[in-house]
Amino acid sequence: PTQQDLAGQHWVITAGPTMEAIDPVRYISNHSSGKMGYALAAAAQARGAHVTLVSGPTQLDAPQGVKRIDIKSAEEMLSACHTATVTPADVFIGAAAVADFRMKEVASQKMKKTGDSDEMQLTLVKNPDVIATLSQAKAAKCMVGFAAETQDVIAYAKSKLERKGLDLIIANDVSRTDIGFNNDENQVTVLSKDQQWTPPKEAKSALAIELVELITQYQSTQS
Numbered sequence: 001p002t003q004q005d006l007a008g009q010h011w012v013i014t015a016g017p018t019m020e021a022i023d024p025v026r027y028i029s030n031h032s033s034g035k036m037g038y039a040l041a042a043a044a045q046a047r048g049a050h051v052t053l054v055s056g057p058t059q060l061d062a063p064q065g066v067k068r069i070d071i072k073s074a075e076e077m078l079s080a081c082h083t084a085t086v087t088p089a090d091v092f093i094g095a096a097a098v099a100d101f102r103m104k105e106v107a108s109q110k111m112k113k114t115g116d117s118d119e120m121q122l123t124l125v126k127n128p129d130v131i132a133t134l135s136q137a138k139a140a141k142c143m144v145g146f147a148a149e150t151q152d153v154i155a156y157a158k159s160k161l162e163r164k165g166l167d168l169i170i171a172n173d174v175s176r177t178d179i180g181f182n183n184d185e186n187q188v189t190v191l192s193k194d195q196q197w198t199p200p201k202e203a204k205s206a207l208a209i210e211l212v213e214l215i216t217q218y219q220s221t222q223s
C-alpha cells in the first residue's frame with residue numbers, strides 16, 4: 001500500500017469539460033475526457049489526501065474514496081469550488097477544460113429555425129476564470145493550473161502562471177496527436193516561477209502519480 005503521507009490534506013481538483021446550455025436541448029462543450037483530472041484525484045487519494053473532484057460531464061467513474069461533485073456549467077463549477085474551499089484547501093488543481101464563453105441568455109424554449117434566414121447568431125459572454133478567481137480568493141495554499149497550447153508552449157504557460165496567480169502550471173502541447181486531449185498518454189512540462197521539470201511521456205495514471213509527488217515536494221519547499 002502507498003504511504004498515507006497526505007493524510008489530513010484536502011485537495012480540490014476540477015476535471016472534464018463544462019457544458020453551457022443554449023436552450024433546453026442544446027449546449028456548447030468540448031472534447032475533454034476528464035482522464036487527467038480523475039487520474040490526479042486517484043493518485044492524491046491513494047496517498048491519503050481527502051479529495052474533492054468537481055467534475056463536468058464525463059464517461060468516467062469517480063475513483064474509490066474520492067468525493068465527486070457533478071456540475072455542468074463554468075458558473076456551477078466556480079460555485080462548487082467556492083463551497084469546497086470555505087476552509088482553504090491545501091492544493092487546488094484546475095484540470096478542467098472550462099468553456100471560455102456561455103450564452104448571454106439561455107433560451108427557455110427550444111430555438112426554432114425560421115424559414116426566412118440561412119444564418120443565425122448567438123450572443124455569448126465570457127465565463128468566469130475559475131482558477132484565477134479562486135487564486136485571488138486564496139482558496140488553496142498551492143494553486144496548480146494546466147496550459148494546453150499548440151505553439152510557444154513554455155512562454156504561454158509562463159504568462160498564464162503569472163496572470164492567474166498560480167504556484168505551478170502543467171503545460172502540454174496539444175498540437176501533438178500522440179498525447180493530451182482524449183489520449184491515454186500525456187507528456188508535460190511543469191513550471192514554477194523559477195524552475196521547470198519534464199517527466200517522461202507515459203500513461204496519464206503514471207504521470208498523475210509523478211505530478212502529485214512533484215506538487216508535494218514543491219509544497220514542502222514553500223512551507
Ligand code: C5P
Pocket residue numbers: 014074094095096097098099100127128129130131132144145146147148160
Ligand atoms: O486560459 P486557459 O484556459 O488556457 O487556462 C487553463 C487553465 O485555467 C486550466 O487550469 C483551466 O482549468 C483553468 N481555467 C479555469 N476557468 C476558465 C478557463 C480556464 O479555471 N474559465
